[in-house]
Amino acid sequence: MVTIxxxxxxxxxxxxxxxxxxxxxKRQGGATLEQVGFFNPLPAGKERRLELKLDRIDYWLxxxxxxxxxxxxxxxxxxxxxxxx
Numbered sequence: 001m002v003t004i005x006x007x008x009x010x011x012x013x014x015x016x017x018x019x020x021x022x023x024x025x026k027r028q029g030g031a032t033l034e035q036v037g038f039f040n041p042l043p044a045g046k047e048r049r050l051e052l053k054l055d056r057i058d059y060w061l062x063x064x065x066x067x068x069x070x071x072x073x074x075x076x077x078x079x080x081x082x083x084x085x
């Protein structure tokens with residue numbers, strides 16, 4: 001099954017996550033099908049906290065990909081902010 005999940009990058013105590021589409025059987029941080037955004041839980045200065053390619057996420061969801069709980073929450077939040085803006 002294809003899943004949309006976070007994969008951790010960054011340094012110790014400075015997390016940075018890529019939102020990726022991958023085969024659920026692959027290990028975390030392994031080969032991915034596509035990178036569809038990023039999540040920075042500790043932005044400094046004018047750095048962006050979240051950026052998602054919603055059109056690509058919708059494409060993969062249409063093909064049957066399942067988002068992780070955290071990714072589903074981030075997508076809902078990003079959609080709400082996009083509507084409010």
